[in-house]
Amino acid sequence: MSLDDKDKKIMLSEKEMPRQWYNINPDLPRPLDPPLHPQTGKPLTPDDLSILFPMELIMQEVSMDRFIDIPKELIDIYRMWRPTPLVRAERLEKFLDTPAKIYFKNESVSPAGSHKPNTAVAQAYYNKMEGTKNLATETGAGQWGSALAFACNIFGIGCTVYMVRVSYDQKPYRKLMMRLWGADVYASPSDRTDAGKNMLAEDPNSPGSLGLAISEAVEVAAKSGGTTKYSLGSVLNHVILHQSIVGLETKKQFEKIGEFPDILIGCVGGGSNFGGFTFPFISDKMKNKDMRIIAVEPIACPSLTKGPFAYDYGDTAKTGPIAKMYTLGHDFIPPGIHAGGLRYHGMSPQVSLLYNEKLIEAVAVHQKTIFDAGAIFTKTEGIIPAPETCHAIRVVIDEALECKKTGEKKVIAFNFSGHGHFDLSSYEAYMDGKLLNYEYPDEKIKESLKKLPKF
């Protein structure tokens, strides 16, 4: 096997790690629609948000500065796992017999096993600086909860995690990781909040949803009298800002080998790994029309491909901000698919706007086919991908096979957002033939969309 005399892993030294994050706000083709207050429907002010977030993160959320300095303390922490390698998947290429070159940015090398710590440590840092004693959050598959538990432990602040019931039962070892880092973990819906109790009264067997777990964590923060703040692992501008380090490194790595990607691919739940990986390339895309940027979502939770671009609540109990985004409706309870991190009803407003402007594409894929892709990747490149990441790999394989048909030597790069070491029960269901392909009925989506706020 020849690698054209190039290394399999393109590395950056710690000195080459970016010292600033990239903020796409000033480069968006039009401004974002303002987030609205859930009760008044008026544009949110920084003061409205201060009950949930520290001021520095609120300022980042609305910043129009293209680059924002990464504090030195965070650079030191990032050095625990960053820069991450950009890896040429030549074994996968060989298996597919494709002329395409496939690269993956390996974010699974972080302590928690995904891209999520890139923002978790930043959020914990700014909270610590402003005196927060405890952070409350939600988690789907457990990757975000474990990332925040890891980050809070570093800064000596408490961490309370509401974990979506179906994942809580499917992924028991993620719970233990969080507890080992010192977090308290509760299945959502729980009987600790009004939002949870209301849901349990309606459906004692509710599998939960990210929208509901967010409501529980927001309620805990809002009622804490200021000691507990809320932390979100995706969707928001400041989260994608922190994740931009992934794409900035990737750009430098491609520069090192004198190549440039023709296709960038990432899976999307709330949009943070996709946004972080691709946004630093959006201005290139604006100049170079041939480049494709593809977001991949589950057919079971198809916000970009089936939802309208509309104002909706970010959470089920309607207590968090209202945002303009592609949405399936805030009370949408997606089926218990195995990619728990892709079960959010909405989408990052920045990703939504770029999709609406046709600067990015979206594809929805079935659960079984993503595990086929994950199994191929495991057997060729050796790393077991998280089910979320398998969505990206599915489309990478499809695009590489298309290149085989056309003979094109495209450069395809994707974000390997996390490993699946704690998702093996999902792989077991796949190997035992117990996985179902679930397509959300259009009727149910329509029903949920009737409840969009009328502002």
Ligand SMILES: Cc1ncc(COP(=O)(O)O)c(C=O)c1O
């Ligand atoms: C490994 C992995 N990839 C992707 C996602 C999707 O989230 P996002 O769209 O914010 O990257 C998650 C969410 O939990 C995840 O754990």
